[in-house]
Amino acid sequence: MAWVLITIALATLWVVSLYKIRSSCSASVPSNPRFLSDGDTRKKRNVLVVVAHPDDESMFFAPTILFLASEGHILHILCLSTGNADGKGNVRKEELYRACAVLKVPSQKVKILDHPNLQDGFGNPWDHQLIAKIVEEKIKMYSIDLLITFDKFGVSGHQNHQDVHHGIRMLLRENSKRDIEAWELVSTSILRKYSGPVDIWLSTCFLSCDKERTYSLMNKHPGVIYLAMAEHYSQWIWFRKLFVLFSSYTYMNTLRKINL
Numbered sequence: 352m353a354w355v356l357i358t359i360a361l362a363t364l365w366v367v368s369l370y371k372i373r374s375s376c377s378a379s380v381p382s383n384p385r386f387l388s389d390g391d392t393r394k395k396r397n398v399l400v401v402v403a404h405p406d407d408e409s410m411f412f413a414p415t416i417l418f419l420a421s422e423g424h425i426l427h428i429l430c431l432s433t434g435n436a437d438g439k440g441n442v443r444k445e446e447l448y449r450a451c452a453v454l455k456v457p458s459q460k461v462k463i464l465d466h467p468n469l470q471d472g473f474g475n476p477w478d479h480q481l482i483a484k485i486v487e488e489k490i491k492m493y494s495i496d497l498l499i500t501f502d503k504f505g506v507s508g509h510q511n512h513q514d515v516h517h518g519i520r521m522l523l524r525e526n527s528k529r530d531i532e533a534w535e536l537v538s539t540s541i542l543r544k545y546s547g548p549v550d551i552w553l554s555t556c557f558l559s560c561d562k563e564r565t566y567s568l569m570n571k572h573p574g575v576i577y578l579a580m581a582e583h584y585s586q587w588i589w590f591r592k593l594f595v596l597f598s599s600y601t602y603m604n605t606l607r608k609i610n611l
Contacts, residue, residue, distance in 0.1 A: 364549055365547060365548060365549060368547070368548035368549045368550075368551050368552065369547075369548040369573075369602070371548075371551060372548050372551055372569045372570070372571060372573075372602055372603065373571045373572075375569060375571070378418055378421070378568060378569050378570075378571060379418065379566055379567065379568050379569065380554070380566065380567040380569070381566065384566045387419075387422065387424065387497075395423055395424050395425060396424045396425070396496055396497045397424075397425045397427070397493055397494050397495045397496050397497065398419055398424050398425065398426050398427065398495070398497045398498075398499060399427045399428075399429055399486070399489055399490065399493065399495040399497070399498050399499070400412055400415070400416060400426065400427070400428045400429070400499045400500070401429045401431070401486060401498060401499070401500040401515055401519060402428065402429070402430050402431070402500070402501075402515070403430070403431055403432060403471075403501070403505075403509065403511040403512050403514075403515050404430065404432055404434040404443075404471055404511065405430055405433065405434045405443040405444065405446055405447035405450075405463070405583065405586075406434070406443075406446070406447070406450070406580065406583040406586050406591075407430070407512070408428055408430070408447070408450065408451065408454065408579075409450050409454070409576060409579040409580045409582075409583065410580065410591070410594065410595065410598070410600065411501075411506050411536060411600050411604075412499070412536060412600075412604065413454060413570065413575070413576045413579060413600075413601070413604075414568050414569065414570035414576075414600070414601075414602065414603050414604040415499060415536070415568050415604045415606065416428070416454045416455075416456060417454060417455070417570055417572070417575065418568040418569075418570075420454065420455040420456065421455075425460075426460060427460045427461075427462070427489070427493050427495070428451060428456055428460065428461045428462070429462050429464075429485075429486070429489055430447060430461070430462070430463045430464065431464050431466070431469050431477070431482065431485070431511075431515060432463075432464060432465070432466075432469050432470060432471045432511065433463060433464075433465045433471070434471045435465070435470060436470075436471040436472050439585050440465065440471075442585050443583070443585060443586070444463050446582055446583045446584060446585060446586075447461065447463060447583070448461060449582040450579040450580070450582040450583055451579075452582075453575060453578050453579040453582060454575070454579050462489065464485070466481070466485075468481055469482070471511065472510075472511070473509065473510055473511075474510070475510070475511070476510055476514060477510075477511055477514035477515070477518070478514075478518075479514060479517045479518040479521045480518075480521060481518070482514065482515060482517075482518025482519070482521070482522075483518050483519070483521040483522035483525065486498070486518065486519060486522050487522055487526070490531065495531075496531070496532060497532050497533075497534070498519060498531065498532070498533040498534070499533070499534050499535075499536070499606065500515055500516060500519050500533070500534075500535060500536070501513070501515050501516045501535060501536055501538075502516055502535035502536060502537055502538050502607070503516050503517070503535075504538035505538065506536060506538050506544075506600065516535065519533060519609070520609065520611065523609065523611055524611055527611065532608075533608070533609040534606045534607065534608055534609060535606065535607055535608075535609050536600075536604055536606060537565070537604075537605040537606065537607050539599065539605075543599055544598060544599055544600070545597045545598065545599070546597075546599055547596070547597050547598070547599060547601070547602060548573075548599070548602040548603075549599075550599035550602070550603065551567070551569070551602070551603060554567045554599075554603060554605050564607055564608040564610070565605060565606070565607045565608075566605070566606050567603050567604070567605045567606075568603060568604045568605075568606065569602065569603045570601065570602055570603060570604075573601050573602055576595055576601045577596075577601075580592075580595050
């Protein structure tokens, strides 16, 4: 009987949390995030989201991407590898383009690299200096004024995710006098990571401690994430389907400003 009551309570909390996200008057907490507008709501930012592999954009960054697209910002996605660990790099490239189309990012705004020193793999550490150089080139090419990437843990702890973070930190250190703004996707504990929409309550608590440097972007249409991930057909196996359903990253992203 106790387990039945617990199950009912958890299901109710899940539904209430999902309703709160979908019915919220603003898609960000706090509303009108300064990291996008700098106080000028008319200003559109040139944003570069830097990921390591095809499907990172859908599994982890989709709420951010959908929010940016809905606000009319100029959004670019840079994927530093084809995800060729299993020899499916060419397939995964095409999957990424299709997933980005679902997320409202046109293919001409998506750049996928296949550098010999940036190959997918847990045991393939990436050169931070090389990453910094590549990202700097894209900043100049697209007049980027805002970067978004992984934090130092990289959500899943993948070596390549962590290397992307450290490469961008190196870029920021070497260009400290330039006006480059960078934000990282906050990695959460495993309990929060698999709490789905319920994490909104915990995220709000953490945000109250640092409203200047941290924002939570909510995804009012989580079904879009499922459709985007389904385009990554070569990766769309049972445990990733469960991940998308239960992951808090499907329902919201918490971004924190990178300060050196």
